[in-house]
Amino acid sequence: MPSPSPDAFIAQLARGLAPLYVIHGEEALLALEAADALRAAARSAGYLEREVLTVEGAHFDWSQLRDAMSSVSLFASLKLLEIRIPGGKPGTEGGEALQKLAAQPPQDTITLIQLPKLDRTQQKAKWFAALEKSAVMTEARPVGRNELPGWIARRLKLQGQSLNQEAASFFADRVEGNLLAARQEVDKLGLLYPRGELQLSDIRDAVANVARFDVFHLSESWLAGDVARATRMLDGLAAEGEAPVLVLWSFTEDVRMLIKLGRGLKDGRSVRDMANELRLWGDKQRLAEPALKRIGGARLMRALTECARVDRQIKGVEPGEAWDSLKRLAATLAAR
Incomplete structure (x- = not known):
């Protein structure tokens, strides 16, 4: 399936839910927002039970996944199952389990698999290829400097504010490499100023210099x-x-x-x-x-x-x- 951006992924949730989702990538804020949006959409659709499995190291018992896929709750018929693999390496047994999951997702369940940034070898693995074929997948990529003014402008638009190109560029210089802080600064502008166009002087006065460089x-x-x-x-x-x-x-x-x-x-x-x-x-x-x-x-x-x-x-x-x-x-x- 095509891999939408996190913003497109979130917008797509309003058009209906799929049985299997994968969120991977290194930009923690975008991954978190995408996962939160899926959780909210699942709750609204009646998926009231939530089960989380965290794969920590090579000794994870993958029978837990098989049990989670087959279990039926006494309290809710619809479930959100989250599988977190922070190391990005499920191992041989885990890879086989994920391939089976991709081939036949459990009924009455929305499954979300969360992964970190994956290298080329991991993305070519059979388990990832199987997920890529079956799941709605999004990659939380870092927002580069050239993309950052547009990202800021879209966030401000959601709260009824706008800014010109010069102000957007100045804003981006102050928050480059620190997307979480960028979101916090956008939120702060919503509290400090009314709806409408923000001026460069507003950005200079309000936005802290929180840039982080790699x-x-x-x-x-x-x-x-x-x-x-x-x-x-x-x-x-x-x-x-x-x-x-x-x-x-x-x-x-x-x-x-x-x-x-x-x-x-x-x-x-x-x-x-x-x-x-x-x-x-x-x-x-x-x-x-x-x-x-x-x-x-x-x-x-x-x-x-x-x-x-x-x-x-x-x-x-x-x-x-x-x-x-x-x-x-x-x-x-x-x-x-």
Whole structure:
């Protein structure tokens, strides 16, 4: 079955309930909201009994699932059965049990399976393929910086408020990487201001700076040529106590990736052909080739030399502040 976004998943519940649902992904807020919406829809439809099974480790007794699927309640004829697999690995016995569940979901029961972010191997497993075929499935993916203003605007619209593009971008800068805090800030605006359009001054006054940055998304900023965002992310990582050696590793790996990409393109290969080899996935795959053309081979080689110099600064064998050098490196790579 097609996999709707969490928002589409929630909207779809109003059109009727299916026997089997799967929610997986790393964005906890979106996964929680989707599960809460399903629980509310199930209660409204008369599924008043709820049973939760949590698979913790390899020693989980899967006969509990078989019992839950076959049991009949004395108090309610309709049941919501939740199966939580926080590790994402049901094991051999669990995989077989989930395949049987997918092939024949229990009657008078809505089953919800909750999973974390799954790697490629897990998504290719037989049990996941069986669920994918039979269940209504949604993936709670992180909301990227480019998507965040739209996400904020949709949330505000639900409470009768709106904002212009400049205010939405400012809001997104303050909450990037912290979706739960973003929702809390949206809720706060609903309490502080009446319905209607919010001004940039309102956002400046009310929205706290709660952005959280992930070093693994740092390259997206300078690959896109966004000097301001790259600098803001580095300041945030430094303030959060991130180790500069990890940040340097991110720069070094992606500079080397662009150099290898340039060599491959000269040999007639395509970006798609090299994606797995160079770990080019998601936004990075889209940004890599334009960044390569903008930066050029000579500047990339100089950047690699600069990475070696920052490494010596981190180790204390060369003068200078590593974070300042990393910001200059980001600005150089992001410059248009």
